[in-house]
Amino acid sequence: MAEPEDRSGFAPDDDQPIPYMARTRAYYEAIGYTTHYRWAHYTGAPFQPLRKPLAQSRITIITTAAPFDPAKGDQGPGATYNGGAKFYQVYDGDTSREHDLRISHIAYDRVHTTAEDSGTWFPLPRLIRASATGRIGEVAPRFFGAPTNRSHRVTIDIDAPDILARCQADEIDAAILVPNCPVCHQTVSLVARHLEANGISTVVTGCAKDIVEHAAVPRFLFSDFPLGNSAGKPHDTASQAQTLELALRLLESAPGPQTTMQSPLRWSDDPSWKRDYNNVEMMSAEELARRRRDFDAQKEAARNVRENAR
Numbered sequence: 001m002a003e004p005e006d007r008s009g010f011a012p013d014d015d016q017p018i019p020y021m022a023r024t025r026a027y028y029e030a031i032g033y034t035t036h037y038r039w040a041h042y043t044g045a046p047f048q049p050l051r052k053p054l055a056q057s058r059i060t061i062i063t064t065a066a067p068f069d070p071a072k073g074d075q076g077p078g079a080t081y082n083g084g085a086k087f088y089q090v091y092d093g094d095t096s097r098e099h100d101l102r103i104s105h106i107a108y109d110r111v112h113t114t115a116e117d118s119g120t121w122f123p124l125p126r127l128i129r130a131s132a133t134g135r136i137g138e139v140a141p142r143f144f145g146a147p148t149n150r151s152h153r154v155t156i157d158i159d160a161p162d163i164l165a166r167c168q169a170d171e172i173d174a175a176i177l178v179p180n181c182p183v184c185h186q187t188v189s190l191v192a193r194h195l196e197a198n199g200i201s202t203v204v205t206g207c208a209k210d211i212v213e214h215a216a217v218p219r220f221l222f223s224d225f226p227l228g229n230s231a232g233k234p235h236d237t238a239s240q241a242q243t244l245e246l247a248l249r250l251l252e253s254a255p256g257p258q259t260t261m262q263s264p265l266r267w268s269d270d271p272s273w274k275r276d277y278n279n280v281e282m283m284s285a286e287e288l289a290r291r292r293r294d295f296d297a298q299k300e301a302a303r304n305v306r307e308n309a310r
Contacts, residue, residue: 011271012271014271014272014274014275015271015274016274017209017210017222017224018208018210018274018277019210020182020185020208020210020211020277021039021182021210021211021214022210023277023278023279024037024182024278025037026278026280027278027279027280030280030283030288031288031289031291031292031295032292037150038152039186039211039214039215040152040186040189040190040214040215041214041215041216042193042215042216043216044216044257044258045193045196045216045217045218045257045258046193046196046197046218046257047196047218047254047256047257048196048197048199048200048201048202048218049201050173050174050201050251050252051173051199051201052137052173054135054136054137054174054248054251054252055134055135055136055137056137057136057137057138057173057174058137058138058139058140058170058171058172058173058174059127059131059136059137059138059139059140059172059173059174059175059176060095060139060140060142060143060144060167060170060172060174060175060176061095061122061123061124061127061143061144061175061176061177061178062143062144062145062146062163062175062176062177062178062188062191063101063121063122063143063144063145063146063177063178064103064106064145064146064147064148064178064179064180064181064184064187064188065101065102065103065118065121065122065145065178065180066085066086066087066101066102066103066104066105066145067087067091067093067099067100067101067102067145068100068101068102069085072084072085073085074104075102075104075105076102076104076115077114077115077116078110078114078115078116079102079104079115080104080110080294081104081105081106081107081110081294082104082105083105083300084105085102085104085105086105086147086148087105087145087147088147088149089147090144090145090146090147090159090162090163090166091144091145092142092143092144092145092166093142093143093144093145094141094142095124095128095139095140095141095142095143096141099122099124100118101118101121101122102115102118103115103121103180103181103228105148106148106180106181106183106184107181107182107183107227107278108180108181108226108227108228109226109227109228109276109277111226111273111276111277112226112267112273112276113226113227113228113229113234114234115228116234116235117234117235119231119232119234119237119240120228120229120230120231120232120233120234120240121178121180121228121229121230121231122178122231123176123178123205123231123232123240123243123244124139124143126231126240126241126244127139127176127244129241130244130245130248135245135248136248137173140167140170140172141170142166142170144163144166144167146159146163146177146187146188146191147159147187148181148183148184148187149183149187150183152186152190155186155187155190155191156190156194159187159191160190160191160193160194160195161194163191163194163195164194164195164198164200167195167200168198168200172200173200173201174200174201174202174203174251175192175195175200175201175202175203176202176203176205176244176247177191177192177202177203177204177205178205178206178230178231179204179206179208179230180227180228180230181227181228182208182211182227185204185206185207185208185211185212185215186211186215188204188206189204189211189212189215189216189217190215192204192217192218193215193216193217193218196218196257201218201219201251202217202218202219203218203219203220203221203247203248203250203251203254204217204219204220204221205220205221205223205230205231205243205247206220206221206222206223206230207222207223207224207225207226207227207228207229207230208227209222209224209260213258213260216257216258217257217258218254218257218258218259219250219251219254219259219261220250220258220259220260220261221243221246221247221250221260221261221263222260222261222262222263223243223263223265224262224263224266224267225265225267226267226273226277227277229267230243231243231244232244232265233265233267239265242263242265243263243265246261246263249261
């Protein structure tokens with residue numbers, strides 16, 4: 001006979017947004033890092049309503065994905081975390097050309113997604129279609145890459161102003177910011193706040209609800225998907241199109257700052273996938289020791305890239 005709670009119609013306990021900040025803290029403690037990271041936290045956000053109708057607006061994308069460089073090791077689908085593929089300075093790309101952007105340099109969900117379809121993290125083709133149909137006025141001449149930086153100061157004082165200057169040079173009206181890993185979500189949140197405070201409307205499309213809302217952004221489209229799928233499901237054009245459309249609607253309709261819209265799309269009817277990401281309760285001591293070794297090696301690789309970039 002079913003228990004009373006089974007007849008209630010309630011969702012399973014797993015079926016709620018993953019607590020990435022808590023998971024990340026517990027994970028780094030478990031592999032031996034006892035200094036807790038301080039996530040960016042604000043209780044209010046700037047807000048810039050669209051200055052003109054979306055059908056007359058120039059829109060850009062801000063991404064944390066990295067341009068593919070064959071000299072930097074495996075960056076393909078399913079590649080292990082590759083600190084050598086990181087970038088440390090803002091870059092831009094010509095939106096009239098195709099681009100091969102990868103996410104091997106960050107901690108996306110490597111258990112439940114393989115990074116085979118860049119449409120899940122770089123919605124430029126979708127945005128171009130939106131321009132062709134008149135949904136937006138035009139795609140900006142450039143998109144921008146935001147470095148995934150753990151340093152709040154570097155993001156706030158260097159990278160966000162750099163991106164703002166480039167947006168202003170291109171006379172951009174609004175930006176769609178697409179993160180991937182936990183720190184990516186913080187990075188784009190800080191950039192969105194800076195753009196909005198300086199007259200450019202923004203919407204963050206992401207999968208780490210706790211991190212983005214902790215940083216308090218103007219507009220946030222939350223997709224309850226594994227990290228690495230902020231722009232929709234892989235090989236699912238309808239999902240990617242709907243995700244972009246929801247982001248555009250949020251740009252138009254948000255009544256004020258800290259407006260979160262949750263996508264109605266579901267990754268799976270079975271929410272148990274949410275148990276896995278950096279969950280130390282599901283890792284053995286041997287697995288944690290291996291991860292510590294791997295993390296130290298990747299930190300060294302990233303340090304070499306950073307020093308060579310100076």
